[in-house]
Amino acid sequence: MDSENIRSIKELPPEENMQPGTAACAGCGGLLTLRYCLKALGENIVIVNAAGCFTLLTIYPFSPFRNSWLYTAMACAPAGAQGVRDALDILIKKGKLDPEENLKVVVLAGDGSAYDMALSSTSGAIYRNLDFYYICYDNEAYGNTGFQHSGASPFGSRTGTTPPGEKVPVGSQLQKKNLFDIWNSHKPPYLATVSPAYPVDLMNKFKKAEQFKGPKLFISHIPCPPGWGFDPSQSVKLAKLSVETGLWPLKESIHGEVEHTFVPKKFKPVEEYLQAQERFSHLFKPERQEDALKSIQEMVDEYWRKNTLLP
Ligand SMILES: Cc1ncc(C[n+]2csc(CCOP(=O)(O)OP(=O)(O)O)c2C)c(N)n1
Numbered sequence: 001m002d003s004e005n006i007r008s009i010k011e012l013p014p015e016e017n018m019q020p021g022t023a024a025c026a027g028c029g030g031l032l033t034l035r036y037c038l039k040a041l042g043e044n045i046v047i048v049n050a051a052g053c054f055t056l057l058t059i060y061p062f063s064p065f066r067n068s069w070l071y072t073a074m075a076c077a078p079a080g081a082q083g084v085r086d087a088l089d090i091l092i093k094k095g096k097l098d099p100e101e102n103l104k105v106v107v108l109a110g111d112g113s114a115y116d117m118a119l120s121s122t123s124g125a126i127y128r129n130l131d132f133y134y135i136c137y138d139n140e141a142y143g144n145t146g147f148q149h150s151g152a153s154p155f156g157s158r159t160g161t162t163p164p165g166e167k168v169p170v171g172s173q174l175q176k177k178n179l180f181d182i183w184n185s186h187k188p189p190y191l192a193t194v195s196p197a198y199p200v201d202l203m204n205k206f207k208k209a210e211q212f213k214g215p216k217l218f219i220s221h222i223p224c225p226p227g228w229g230f231d232p233s234q235s236v237k238l239a240k241l242s243v244e245t246g247l248w249p250l251k252e253s254i255h256g257e258v259e260h261t262f263v264p265k266k267f268k269p270v271e272e273y274l275q276a277q278e279r280f281s282h283l284f285k286p287e288r289q290e291d292a293l294k295s296i297q298e299m300v301d302e303y304w305r306k307n308t309l310l311p
């Protein structure tokens with residue numbers, strides 16, 4: 001990619017590095033994120049894929065990718081990436097691989113892997129300054145196996161293992177982990193949040209990341225129609241709402257210094273986002289759970305106040 005910033009969606013590279021016709025659900029926000037990421041990364045990459053929904057994209061002998069792809073267990077994609085990176089470096093050093101033919105190493109993982117099972121192996125990879133890209137598509141649950149609660153599931157949500165009931169009407173009582181801050185405390189060269197509803201922001205972040213050697217980390221908040229409970233046609237609208245309500249701040253960090261890359265002029269109420277999904281419907285009916293709704297809004301306001309972007 002050239003170094004000029006992309007200014008509009010019309011300037012996105014026309015090349016597709018992922019072919020249509022995958023086994024992913026219609027309207028999968030993760031698939032859309034991946035499509036944009038692959039436009040940015042090009043085809044000279046090897047994907048190290050932690051078990052999850054995207055395991056199903058490549059089923060021998062079919063693959064939607066133009067690039068190489070390696071499957072690992074949920075906890076160890078960053079360790080797999082280390083092995084691939086080492087092998088490439090050794091081949092280059094021995095003169096058996098032309099540096100021109102070097103591949104970018106890319107981890108692809110869901111939130112169950114990134115926030116929970118692979119947290120320590122990711123921490124180790126960042127600590128060792130492994131030269132790789134990490135893309136976490138965050139649908140806020142263990143999607144592939146029935147949408148069970150993960151460390152990324154938000155307070156008040158219904159998941160496969162936090163069904164709202166008489167004893168716990170709110171659904172999940174836990175707060176989503178702050179993976180951005182956890183990763184950022186390692187001061188990686190480049191870290192960003194992205195969204196499939198903001199492809200220009202996403203592409204420019206990948207362009208910027210390219211200049212850094214070491215870990216380049218991305219977390220994308222991705223709508224999941226079957227897990228969240230909405231019509232697949234509304235996927236991009238929901239991704240946009242999570243940003244417009246302030247729930248998913250678009251930001252980047254360079255060596256630990258954080259900057260927001262987009263701040264909504266006027267924040268929409270969080271309820272607009274919550275009401276559009278079945279997984280939060282119990283907060284509105286049979287009666288409104290005012291305390292829960294208020295605390296979700298307050299959590300968002302507090303974030304932006306802390307970042308001095310709200311009065
Ligand atoms: C140690 C371990 N436990 C359970 C599983 C079964 N499993 C396969 S995919 C998956 C869900 C992965 O969730 P996530 O990482 O969020 O990705 P998503 O399915 O949402 O794409 C699980 C639990 C596994 N592969 N390994």
Ligand code: SF4
Binds near residue numbers: 025029030143144226
């Ligand atoms: S379950 Fe959700 S994340 Fe998984 S493929 Fe379907 S839409 Fe995508």
